Amino acid sequence: MSIPPPPGPHQPQGPYQPPQSGLPQYPQYQQAPYGQQQPPPYPSPYQPWGQGYGPYPAQAPVNGLAIASLVLGLLCCLPGVGLVLGVVALVQIRRRSERGTAMAVTGSVFSAIGLGLLVLMLATGGAADFWQGVKEGASGRSSLSLSTGDCFDTADHALDDDLVGDVTPVACDDGHDGEVFATYRLGGSGYPGDDAVGDSAGDRCYGLEDTYVLDVWAVPDDVAVYYFTPTRDSWADGDRDVVCVFGSSTRGGRLTDSYRQGPEAYSADQLAYLKAAHVLNAALDTAPDSEYIEDDLSGNKAWAARMATALGKQTAMLRAHRWGADAKQPVASLVDDLDKARAEWTKAAQAPDVDTFFTHYDKAYKLIDPHRTVTVRDALGLTAVPPAYEDGSGGEGDGSGSGGGGSGVEV
Structure with a gap:
C-alpha cells in the first residue's frame, strides 16, 4: 500500500496569473483526499495600486501691479497712479493668466473715485483751503x-x-x-x-x-x-x-499799543470807583435778547430785579470807601441818583403789565445815564468823555462798551 506524502503548504498549480481587477484575488485550494485534513488557505499578498495620487498642480502667481493698485486706491494717496497701475495689471493678468483681477478692479475703482474728488477740490478751491488748514495746524498760528x-x-x-x-x-x-x-x-x-x-x-x-x-x-x-x-x-x-x-474801526487801520490796564495803573480812589462801576455794567450785560419788552415781559422783569440787586451792591461799595476831598461830594450825589434808580428797577421787576414796566424802566435808565458820572470822573482824574457808541445813544451805564462798532468774524 502506498503512503501519501505529508501535508504541506498548498502550491498553486501552474504559473501565477495576475488579478484582472484592482481587488485582491485569493487562489482556490484543492480538495484533499478523503481522510486527510483540509489545509488552510494562504491568500496571495495585496497588489499595489496601479495609479497613485500625485502633487497638486502649481497655482498662477498674483500680479504685483494689482496689489499696488489696490493699496494706492484704498489709501487715496496717489489716485492717478493707482488707476494706471490697475489698468496695466488687468492687461498683464489676461496675457499671462495670472491672478489678481478682483484686486486690480477694486484698486482702479477706488483710485478713480479719489481722482474725481481731487479734481473737484481743485475746481472749487477746496484743495487750497485744505492746504491752508494744514499749514495753520503745523505752524500753530490759527x-x-x-x-x-x-x-x-x-x-x-x-x-x-x-x-x-x-x-x-x-x-x-x-x-x-x-x-x-x-x-x-x-x-x-x-x-x-x-x-x-x-x-x-x-x-x-x-x-x-x-x-x-x-x-x-x-x-x-x-x-x-x-x-x-x-x-x-x-x-x-x-x-x-x-x-x-x-x-x-477803519479797514486796514492798525493799533499802535496795548490797551491792557492793570490795577497798578490807578490810584485807590480811581480803582474803587471803577470796581463799583463794573458791578452795574455786569448786570446791564444780562439784558434779555428780545427786541421788545412785550416779547419777553417775564425775562425783562427778572433782569430788572438783577439791576436792582447790582445797584444795591454798587452803592454799598461807594459808601464804604473813604474818598478824597475832591471826589467826596460828587460821589455822594451819584449815590443818591443810584438809590433812586434802584427803586425804579425794583418797581419794574414787580410790574403787572408791559406799560407799568416801561414807565419805571424809562425812569431807571435815565438815572443811570453815563453823563451823570462825568462830574465824578473829572474829580477822580479819569477820562470824562463818554464813548461814542454805535447807535449814538451814549451807552448804558458807566463804562460798558468801547468806542466803535462791533463785528463778528467766523473762523
Missing part, C-alpha cells in the same frame, strides 16, 4: 490758537472779513491788527446756528471788556470790538471758543 493778551496781524490786515484763519503773532508795542482781550467757550452739543453764536459773542465780548481794560472809557473811539466765532464745520471738529478782539 486764530483758534489765540489767547488773552496776544497781539497779531492777519494775512490782509483786515478783521472784518467773513473768515479769518492764518494769523501772525507780533509784539503789542509794535503796530498790529488785533489784540485779544478775552476768550470764552460756548456750551451745548449741537451747533446753535450762526445768529445765536453771533448774538452770544456780541453780548459777552462787550461785557468782558472791563476785565482787560478797567476803564473802557479810555479806549479810543476808533478802536472797535471784533469777535472770532466757531463755524458749523469747525464746531463738528470740537471748536467751541469765541475770541474777543480789539481792532481798528
Whole structure:
C-alpha cells in the first residue's frame, strides 16, 4: 500500500496569473483526499495600486501691479497712479493668466473715485483751503490758537472779513491788527446756528471788556470790538471758543499799543470807583435778547430785579470807601441818583403789565445815564468823555462798551 506524502503548504498549480481587477484575488485550494485534513488557505499578498495620487498642480502667481493698485486706491494717496497701475495689471493678468483681477478692479475703482474728488477740490478751491488748514495746524498760528493778551496781524490786515484763519503773532508795542482781550467757550452739543453764536459773542465780548481794560472809557473811539466765532464745520471738529478782539474801526487801520490796564495803573480812589462801576455794567450785560419788552415781559422783569440787586451792591461799595476831598461830594450825589434808580428797577421787576414796566424802566435808565458820572470822573482824574457808541445813544451805564462798532468774524 502506498503512503501519501505529508501535508504541506498548498502550491498553486501552474504559473501565477495576475488579478484582472484592482481587488485582491485569493487562489482556490484543492480538495484533499478523503481522510486527510483540509489545509488552510494562504491568500496571495495585496497588489499595489496601479495609479497613485500625485502633487497638486502649481497655482498662477498674483500680479504685483494689482496689489499696488489696490493699496494706492484704498489709501487715496496717489489716485492717478493707482488707476494706471490697475489698468496695466488687468492687461498683464489676461496675457499671462495670472491672478489678481478682483484686486486690480477694486484698486482702479477706488483710485478713480479719489481722482474725481481731487479734481473737484481743485475746481472749487477746496484743495487750497485744505492746504491752508494744514499749514495753520503745523505752524500753530490759527486764530483758534489765540489767547488773552496776544497781539497779531492777519494775512490782509483786515478783521472784518467773513473768515479769518492764518494769523501772525507780533509784539503789542509794535503796530498790529488785533489784540485779544478775552476768550470764552460756548456750551451745548449741537451747533446753535450762526445768529445765536453771533448774538452770544456780541453780548459777552462787550461785557468782558472791563476785565482787560478797567476803564473802557479810555479806549479810543476808533478802536472797535471784533469777535472770532466757531463755524458749523469747525464746531463738528470740537471748536467751541469765541475770541474777543480789539481792532481798528477803519479797514486796514492798525493799533499802535496795548490797551491792557492793570490795577497798578490807578490810584485807590480811581480803582474803587471803577470796581463799583463794573458791578452795574455786569448786570446791564444780562439784558434779555428780545427786541421788545412785550416779547419777553417775564425775562425783562427778572433782569430788572438783577439791576436792582447790582445797584444795591454798587452803592454799598461807594459808601464804604473813604474818598478824597475832591471826589467826596460828587460821589455822594451819584449815590443818591443810584438809590433812586434802584427803586425804579425794583418797581419794574414787580410790574403787572408791559406799560407799568416801561414807565419805571424809562425812569431807571435815565438815572443811570453815563453823563451823570462825568462830574465824578473829572474829580477822580479819569477820562470824562463818554464813548461814542454805535447807535449814538451814549451807552448804558458807566463804562460798558468801547468806542466803535462791533463785528463778528467766523473762523
